Amino acid sequence: MLLELQDLVVSYGRIEALHGISLGIEQGEIVALIGANGAGKTTTMRAISGLRAAHRGKIFLEGRDITRMRADRRVVQGISQAPEGRGIFPGMTVMENLDLGCYTRRDAAMIAEDRERVFTLFPRLAERRKQLGGTMSGGEQQMLTIGRALMARPKILLLDEPSMGLAPMLIQQIFAIIKEINGQGTTVLLVEQNAQQALSLAHRAYVLETGSIVRSGTGEELLADPAVQEAYLGVA
Amino acid sequence: MNSRIKRSLAVLPVALLVAGAMGACSNNGNGTTTASGKCDSKIAFFGALTGPNANLGINIYNGAKLAVDQYNAKNSNCKVTLVQKDSQGDEKQAPALAQNLVQDPKVVGVVGPAFSGESEAADGILEQGNLPLITASATNPTLAQKGWKVFHRMLGNDASQGPAAASYIKDTVKAKKVFVIDDTTAYGKGLADQVKKSLGGMVGGTDTVQPKQTDFQATVAKVKASKADAIFYGGYYAEAGPFVKQLRAANVNAKFVSDDGVKDPGFVAGAGKASAEGSVVTCPCIPGDEAKGTFFADYKKKFGKEPGTYGPEAFDSANVFLDGIKAGKTSRAAMLSFVNSYDKDGVTKHIKFDKNGEIAKSEIVIWSYQIKGGEIVKDTEIKATS
Amino acid sequence: MNFEFLFANIGDLTVTGLSQGAIYALIALGYTLVYGLLKLINFAHSEVFMMGTFGALFAWQLVGLHENNPIPSVPMMIVYLLVGLVGAAVWSGVTALAVEFVAYRPLRRRNAPRLVFLITAIGASLAISEAVGIATGRQQFGMPDLFKTTTLVTIGDAHITNLDLGVIVAAIVMMVVLDQFINRTRLGRGIRAVAQDSDTAALMGINKNRVIVLTFVLGGVMAGAAALLYNLKIGVTRADIGFLLGIKAFTAAVLGGIGNLRGALLGGLALGLVENYGSALFGTSWRDVVAFAVLVIILMFRPTGLLGESLGKARA
Numbered sequence: 042m043l044l045e046l047q048d049l050v051v052s053y054g055r056i057e058a059l060h061g062i063s064l065g066i067e068q069g070e071i072v073a074l075i076g077a078n079g080a081g082k083t084t085t086m087r088a089i090s091g092l093r094a095a096h097r098g099k100i101f102l103e104g105r106d107i108t109r110m111r112a113d114r115r116v117v118q119g120i121s122q123a124p125e126g127r128g129i130f131p132g133m134t135v136m137e138n139l140d141l142g143c144y145t146r147r148d149a150a151m152i153a154e155d156r157e158r159v160f161t162l163f164p165r166l167a168e169r170r171k172q173l174g175g176t177m178s179g180g181e182q183q184m185l186t187i188g189r190a191l192m193a194r195p196k197i198l199l200l201d202e203p204s205m206g207l208a209p210m211l212i213q214q215i216f217a218i219i220k221e222i223n224g225q226g227t228t229v230l231l232v233e234q235n236a237q238q239a240l241s242l243a244h245r246a247y248v249l250e251t252g253s254i255v256r257s258g259t260g261e262e263l264l265a266d267p268a269v270q271e272a273y274l275g276v277a
Numbered sequence: 278m279n280s281r282i283k284r285s286l287a288v289l290p291v292a293l294l295v296a297g298a299m300g301a302c303s304n305n306g307n308g309t310t311t312a313s314g315k316c317d318s319k320i321a322f323f324g325a326l327t328g329p330n331a332n333l334g335i336n337i338y339n340g341a342k343l344a345v346d347q348y349n350a351k352n353s354n355c356k357v358t359l360v361q362k363d364s365q366g367d368e369k370q371a372p373a374l375a376q377n378l379v380q381d382p383k384v385v386g387v388v389g390p391a392f393s394g395e396s397e398a399a400d401g402i403l404e405q406g407n408l409p410l411i412t413a414s415a416t417n418p419t420l421a422q423k424g425w426k427v428f429h430r431m432l433g434n435d436a437s438q439g440p441a442a443a444s445y446i447k448d449t450v451k452a453k454k455v456f457v458i459d460d461t462t463a464y465g466k467g468l469a470d471q472v473k474k475s476l477g478g479m480v481g482g483t484d485t486v487q488p489k490q491t492d493f494q495a496t497v498a499k500v501k502a503s504k505a506d507a508i509f510y511g512g513y514y515a516e517a518g519p520f521v522k523q524l525r526a527a528n529v530n531a532k533f534v535s536d537d538g539v540k541d542p543g544f545v546a547g548a549g550k551a552s553a554e555g556s557v558v559t560c561p562c563i564p565g566d567e568a569k570g571t572f573f574a575d576y577k578k579k580f581g582k583e584p585g586t587y588g589p590e591a592f593d594s595a596n597v598f599l600d601g602i603k604a605g606k607t608s609r610a611a612m613l614s615f616v617n618s619y620d621k622d623g624v625t626k627h628i629k630f631d632k633n634g635e636i637a638k639s640e641i642v643i644w645s646y647q648i649k650g651g652e653i654v655k656d657t658e659i660k661a662t663s
Numbered sequence: 664m665n666f667e668f669l670f671a672n673i674g675d676l677t678v679t680g681l682s683q684g685a686i687y688a689l690i691a692l693g694y695t696l697v698y699g700l701l702k703l704i705n706f707a708h709s710e711v712f713m714m715g716t717f718g719a720l721f722a723w724q725l726v727g728l729h730e731n732n733p734i735p736s737v738p739m740m741i742v743y744l745l746v747g748l749v750g751a752a753v754w755s756g757v758t759a760l761a762v763e764f765v766a767y768r769p770l771r772r773r774n775a776p777r778l779v780f781l782i783t784a785i786g787a788s789l790a791i792s793e794a795v796g797i798a799t800g801r802q803q804f805g806m807p808d809l810f811k812t813t814t815l816v817t818i819g820d821a822h823i824t825n826l827d828l829g830v831i832v833a834a835i836v837m838m839v840v841l842d843q844f845i846n847r848t849r850l851g852r853g854i855r856a857v858a859q860d861s862d863t864a865a866l867m868g869i870n871k872n873r874v875i876v877l878t879f880v881l882g883g884v885m886a887g888a889a890a891l892l893y894n895l896k897i898g899v900t901r902a903d904i905g906f907l908l909g910i911k912a913f914t915a916a917v918l919g920g921i922g923n924l925r926g927a928l929l930g931g932l933a934l935g936l937v938e939n940y941g942s943a944l945f946g947t948s949w950r951d952v953v954a955f956a957v958l959v960i961i962l963m964f965r966p967t968g969l970l971g972e973s974l975g976k977a978r979a
Contacts, residue, residue: 090865090866091865092862092865092866111865111870112865112866113865113867113868113869113870113871114868116866116867116868117868121866122866124862124863124866128860128862128863128866129863130855130856130859130860130863131859132855132859133852133855133856133859137852140849140852141852141853141856141864141867141869142867144849144852144853144856144867144868144869145867145868189867190866193867193868326800327796327800327801327802328801328802329801329802329803329901331800331801331802365801461948484946484947485946485947485948486947487948489901489903489907491897491899491901491904492683492896492897494679494680494683494939495938495939495942495943495947495950496947497679498672498675498676498679498939498943499668499943499947501672501675502668502671502672502675515803515899515901518803518805518898518899519897519898519899522897522898522899523896523897523898525812526812526824526826526896527675527679527812527822527824528812528813528814528822528824543802543803543805545731545805546730546731546803546804546805546899547803547805547898547899548805548898549730549731549805549806549807549808549898550730550731550808551734551808551811552808651731
C-alpha cells in the first residue's frame, strides 16, 4: 500500500468534518474520491498533505506513520498536491510557479528534465513562461497547478477538483493528461464532483457522504451502481 | 470562551514585564520611621542621575555628597542622610518626585531641582510642602519671580548670563551676524531670549530644536543659508553635541557659543573631538579650581576626577542645609528662616540670599570656557554687565 | 511661509533629505517584510534598529576604536566601517530573532488573535527600550569620527558631501541586493510564496517557520545597516532613539505601500524630502507635522500607499 488512511477523524473547532474514514491507494493506481459539496473531500486532501491536523486515526505513506509530520516534510517524502481553486501564486510568473514546485529539490539536471516533461504535457505553459499566473485563464491556471505539483516528482499526486469551472473541451483534455501522467508511473488520488469522468478514469473509487465513506469499488462497479447513478450521475 | 482566556493569559507575562520595568523606575521605598530627636534629618538631591543630560545632575549630586560625607565624618553621632531623586531631567517625572519628598517629614532641604524646566514643574509642590530648596544650577530668571518662598539660587541667573554671553560674542568673538537657537525648554528658551535681547540687530536668524532630537539637518541648512559667523545655542549638551557634529559635517564653521547646560564632557563626546574644538560655553558657575579652601583637592580625592560643572555650587548649597541641621533647625519652617537669614562665606562666594532667593548681585560671576583638545578649559571671567 | 529660503537652498535640502530618507527606507524594509509575510506590524522593529546602533558602537570599542580617537587612515576606515556593519547587523539580527522566538512564535502556536500580536509588539518594544535604558543609565553615547566630512561635488547650489553620498549609495545598494534576493533566489521565492498563500506554500514543501526566521533576520540586517549609517550621520545614540525613527520608518512604509519593498524605498526617500522641504517652508518645529500631514493626504487619495501592492504581488 502506497498511501493508507486509518479511521481518520478531522474537526474544525467542535464540528467534526471527517468521522473516521479509511482508504488505501496502491502503487500505480488512479483512485477517485467522489461526493457532493461539503462531503469532506477537500478536508481529506488537506489532511493527507498535512494542512489539517488529524484528531484521531493514522496516515501511512509506504507503511510509515506520517500522521504528525509537518506539511512541508510530507512533500519531501513524496506527497504533492494540486490544490482546489487553482492555488497558484498569482503574483509570480509561470516559471516561478514551476520552480516553487521543486523547492525542496537540489538535483538541477533532473529538475530540467522534469520541466521539459511538464512543458511537453502542457505546451501552453511553455509559451507563457514569463506571464504572471494571476493573468492566465482558468484552464491555463489548472494546467499550471498540476504541472507545478509534478515538479516535486511525487510518489503520489493529489488532484483536488482539476475540472472545476472548466469548459467541457478542456475537461476532456485535463483528464487525458491525468491518464498520461499515471501512465508515466505516478500514482494519482483524484477528488472530483464530476463523477462520470472521474469514475471512467479511475481504477478504483470511494464515495464520501457527510464525512463518511459509504461505498467503494472499481470505477466500473460504481458507474454501474444504481445508487451512485441516482446521486452523482444524474440518471433517474 | 475558555480558549480566549488562555490566549489572553499568554500576553500577561509581557504585560507584567512592562509594568515591572516601569514600576522599577518609580519605586522609592517610602521609609516612614517615627520621629526621634533631631538625628534623623535628611536632605535631598533632586535632578537627573540618568537620562541624556545626566552628567550635569551627577556633578551636583557629587558636590552635595561630598558636603554630607564631610559633615557626617565630623558628626558621627548625628548623621544626615542624602536622599536622591532621579528626575532623568524630565519635567514630566518631576511633580511625582517632589510630592514624594514633601511627604517625608524628615527631609528638611532640597539641593535642586537641577534644571529650569523640572524646577517649574516641581517647585510649586515643594512650596506647598514648605520645603526649602537651593538650586545649584537652574538659571531661568522667572523661577525667582513666582512668589515661591522656598526658592533659593546659589548662582547668577540667565538675566546675567545672557548679556555676558552676548558681550562675549560681540567683544571677544567679534561676530557680525549671530544665529540664535534654543531647545524650547524653560532654560534654553529663557536664556536664548536674553541673548537675543542683548544682541539686538546682530541676530541674523533664529530656530528651535526639540529636547531629545538627534537629527538637526533642517536647522543646519538654515544656519548655513544665513551665513552667520557665530551661533548661540541655548540648551543642554545632549542635543548640542550631535548638532555641532552635523554643523561641522555640513561645512558650517561659524563660532559655536553656548551655555552652562552644554558645559560637560558629554558635549565633546557627542560632537566628536574635532567638531567640538574651539566651541565656547559660558556659565554662572566657577571653575572647580577657583573654589576656596580645600574643596578642589577633597573632591578630586573622593571621586578621582576634577569637579564638574555646578559641583562647587552644589557643595555650598548642601552646606547651608547642613549648617542649619547643626544649629538644630530640624523642622522645615525653622530651616527656611535659617536659610533666608544665612550670611556666610562658601567655597564659591559669600552666601546671602535676597528676598526672592537670589544671590546678591555683587557675588555673581560668569565664566567663559573653551573646548581645547577635547577638554573644557576655563577661559576668562566675564564681568556681569547688568 | 518661507519660499525664498526653500528655493534658495533647494539643492542642499534635497541632498540631506535624501540621505535622511535613505535611513528611513532601510528601517522601513523591516516593517514591510514582516507585514507582507505575517500581516503583523512589528512595532519592536524600532528597537531592533536601536540595538544596531549600540552593536556598531560595541564592535568599535572591541577593536579599540573610541569616540575621541583621531580620524583613521583610509584602509583602517574601511576596516572600521565593516566592523561596525557586522556589529550592527549581528545585534539587530539577534534582537529581531529574539523578538520572533520569545514574543511572536508562542502566540502563533496558540493561534492568538491579531490584537494580541499588536499589544505584544508594543510591549516588546517598550521592554527592550526600557531594559537598554536601565542598562545604559539612559546616557547618550558619542560615535568616533571615521572620516572627515568634505564636499565632493557641487551641483548648482547643492553641496554633495562624502557622508551624504555614502549614505544614499549604501542604502540603495542594500535595497537592490535585497530586492534581487527576494525576486531572484530560491529562498526569496519561498518568502514571496508564504506571503501570497502560506497554505499553498506548505504544499510546495516550504517550511513556514524557517521563512519567517529568514525574514526577521533580513529585516534585522537592513536595520543594522541603517543603524551604522545613522551612527555615521547623527553621531550619537541613546536607548530611546528607536521610537521616533521607528514611527518615521513605519510612516515611510505605509507611504510607499506597506508590504512592498520598492514602496519602502520610495516612501523613505519621499518622507525625507518632504520633511526637509516642509521644515524649510514652515519652520523646523513643523517638520513632523508636515510629514504626517502629507501621509494623511496621500492615503486619502491612494489608500494603499504610493505603490500599494503587497510583498507577494510585488513583481520583478
